[in-house]
Amino acid sequence: MADKIKFALALLLLAAGLAGFYMLGEQAMIVRVLSVLAGVGAGAAVAWYTEPGQRFFGFSKEATAEAKKVAWPTRKETMQTTGIVFGFVVVMALFLWLTDKSLEWVLYDLVLGWKKS
Known part of the structure; x- marks a missing residue:
């Protein structure tokens, strides 16, 4: 129970600091x-x-200790x-451009018979 009270007090102190930011608007x-x-x-x-x-x-x-163990790549x-x-x-x-143009050519010119202007 004491931990819960301490934790609530910690949250209140944090909230008081944030409230102070707004209450000291003229400072x-x-x-x-x-x-x-x-x-x-x-x-x-x-x-x-x-x-x-x-x-x-x-x-x-x-x-933090684990992050220090990371082997970073060289340049x-x-x-x-x-x-x-x-x-x-x-x-x-x-590849995607060629595929798009190929499908466009097949569909428009061969299947539908449309000519692009």
Whole structure:
């Protein structure tokens, strides 16, 4: 039950930060943005002490560690793959254009007997 209360308090702090942005409409933009950041920070601090918050932050840490393990392609590999994709697009465009013109010729000229002007 305590976790639910803490989580509700975190949401209220976040909402208060957002409400502060609109309530401080006459103030400088930096003050308004700081109110939002303060609400987000305070809400995150309170959420940190809940069990779901601890699971979320643990998941975030694991996700960051996994993202660091990703083997990114080199520039050469990226350029080669991009070239292959562009080449395939050109070949498919030509194939579809030829297919369209062939069907047009078959249907209009041979089947229907229409001549395009």
